[in-house]
Amino acid sequence: MNIGSNILEIRKYIPTHVKLVAVSKTKPVSDLEEAYQAGQRIFGENKALEMRDKHEIMPNNIEWHFIGHLQTNKIKYIISFVSLIHSIDSFKLLKEVNKEALKHNRCVDCLLQFHIATEESKFGLDMQETHELLQSEEFSKLNNIRIVGVMGMATYTENQELIRKEFRQLKQYFIETKEKHFINDHSFCEISMGMSGDYKIAIEEGSTLVRIGSSIFGERNYVNVVS
Numbered sequence: 001m002n003i004g005s006n007i008l009e010i011r012k013y014i015p016t017h018v019k020l021v022a023v024s025k026t027k028p029v030s031d032l033e034e035a036y037q038a039g040q041r042i043f044g045e046n047k048a049l050e051m052r053d054k055h056e057i058m059p060n061n062i063e064w065h066f067i068g069h070l071q072t073n074k075i076k077y078i079i080s081f082v083s084l085i086h087s088i089d090s091f092k093l094l095k096e097v098n099k100e101a102l103k104h105n106r107c108v109d110c111l112l113q114f115h116i117a118t119e120e121s122k123f124g125l126d127m128q129e130t131h132e133l134l135q136s137e138e139f140s141k142l143n144n145i146r147i148v149g150v151m152g153m154a155t156y157t158e159n160q161e162l163i164r165k166e167f168r169q170l171k172q173y174f175i176e177t178k179e180k181h182f183i184n185d186h187s188f189c190e191i192s193m194g195m196s197g198d199y200k201i202a203i204e205e206g207s208t209l210v211r212i213g214s215s216i217f218g219e220r221n222y223v224n225v226v227s
């Protein structure tokens with residue numbers, strides 16, 4: 001497993017308008033350093049404390065993306081440096097992110113996570129909740145967050161057609177949200193979809209951010225990981 005060459009191989013496949021998020025969750029800093037040596041500058045993590053610790057050790061010119069379910073009491077650990085939160089799955093979370101960002105005098109970019117998989121377990125909003133959120137007066141007062149797009153996770157399955165259908169659904173959600181709420185807002189432009197097993201389909205269906213872990217860093221071992 002050579003992390004640098006994995007990254008170069010994947011980059012060959014990714015068009016220039018699509019950004020690669022290297023998902024380094026559970027992996028040691030030495031692995032992130034190898035990716036960094038290969039030119040990787042965007043890293044994705046799904047645990048707040050783990051991301052904070054890695055951020056403290058790694059160079060400063062990295063974009064840290066938070067991609068997991070974010071508990072409101074953990075926002076404070078990442079809010080001073082996080083570049084993009086992919087996983088806004090409730091209005092409550094968005095309001096808390098805004099509150100913490102205000103304390104740091106920042107405006108933090110966020111994606112709305114939609115529920116697109118058939119699995120119950122995946123977090124996310126539906127279209128109606130999203131419209132209600134974006135139309136509310138409360139939302140219009142959140143000056144320390146900026147919604148820049150959508151995110152979703154497809155069902156974990158071998159069924160390529162199901163995956164494609166779910167990514168198409170997310171693209172539709174993106175278009176509908178853009179038309180109704182962000183029509184003149186050019187910063188609303190991101191669709192975060194695609195992981196190691198399905199990023200090629202995701203790119204065909206319009207992804208602008210692929211989140212790739214195991215194809216870069218190898219399989220994850222969840223034993224001994226601090227949460």
Ligand SMILES: *Cc1c(COP(=O)(O)O)cnc(C)c1O
Pocket residue numbers: 023025046067068153194195196197211212213214215
């Ligand atoms: C772990 C994770 C990924 C990366 O998964 P791989 O299959 O290892 O590429 C992408 N997105 C999210 C939200 C994740 O939690």
